Amino acid sequence: MTAEPWPVRLYPRAFRERWGADLAAELRANPRRWPNVLMSAVGMWLHPAAWPATSPAQRQARIAAMAVMVTGIGWFVTNLAIEDTRTLSGVLNSCAFTVVAGLLFIGPRPAPSAGRRLMLRLTAPAALGSTVVAVVHEVGGPFPAPIRLLLLLTWWGTWALAVIQVGRTVAELAVTPHPRAFRLGIRLLATSAAAIGATQLVAAATGAAPVTACFGLLLLAAPFFLRPPERAI
Numbered sequence: 001m002t003a004e005p006w007p008v009r010l011y012p013r014a015f016r017e018r019w020g021a022d023l024a025a026e027l028r029a030n031p032r033r034w035p036n037v038l039m040s041a042v043g044m045w046l047h048p049a050a051w052p053a054t055s056p057a058q059r060q061a062r063i064a065a066m067a068v069m070v071t072g073i074g075w076f077v078t079n080l081a082i083e084d085t086r087t088l089s090g091v092l093n094s095c096a097f098t099v100v101a102g103l104l105f106i107g108p109r110p111a112p113s114a115g116r117r118l119m120l121r122l123t124a125p126a127a128l129g130s131t132v133v134a135v136v137h138e139v140g141g142p143f144p145a146p147i148r149l150l151l152l153l154t155w156w157g158t159w160a161l162a163v164i165q166v167g168r169t170v171a172e173l174a175v176t177p178h179p180r181a182f183r184l185g186i187r188l189l190a191t192s193a194a195a196i197g198a199t200q201l202v203a204a205a206t207g208a209a210p211v212t213a214c215f216g217l218l219l220l221a222a223p224f225f226l227r228p229p230e231r232a233i
Helices: 013-029 031-045 056-081 086-106 112-121 123-139 145-172 179-205 210-220
Strands: none
Touching (some): 013 031, 056 086, 056 179, 112 145, 123 145, 179 210
16 A cells, blocks of 8 residues: 655545545645645644534534634743733733633533543643642742743643643534534634734734744634634534
8 A cells, every 4th residue: 555645644634534545646646746735734734624524513623622722822822921021911811701701602511421531631730730839839939940940841831731631622522512602602712812812922022032923923813714614513
């Protein structure tokens, strides 16, 4: 069996299962098309609503997982960049209301098994975060530079792991919300992601790492690639 060309393997599995063989044959016939295929793969990952699906519920789950991951990672990176800036931290905290509202709208009623699964997946992040908080409050400070770096990496790594685990669980939930509520929730999360992106751009302009501006620009585009098409729902 002939192996797929590497650009084809970059596509989501659902896409490869449906059109991977045709795309691989086309790429072997015209190898110079690989840059276009590569850009198309990036675009496909940013548009989960366009992936082949066996049901509208499966497509909804993918869009919801994408929205949770984009918003969560954006919040995580922005907090990391503006940790010591009170003004921007207040702006970011105000985004929490729309994030929570969006999660409530897109979140279906989880089955008991899904709730247990989420609790198990969040056990490790909760334990790590609690350990960091306990060390900081019990030992006090100041800490030596290596210990401080370890605590910071553990703290932010805990949040990153929690975001990933919540996104995985949302993608696996079988019961989906009403289409109108789902669309409203996605729009709220996309708006929150754009607001977080704008905060990152301001942080970059006031001295944060240049990579912060790149994340900010990507998040500003969230309302475009997270918008659920009407026919997909």
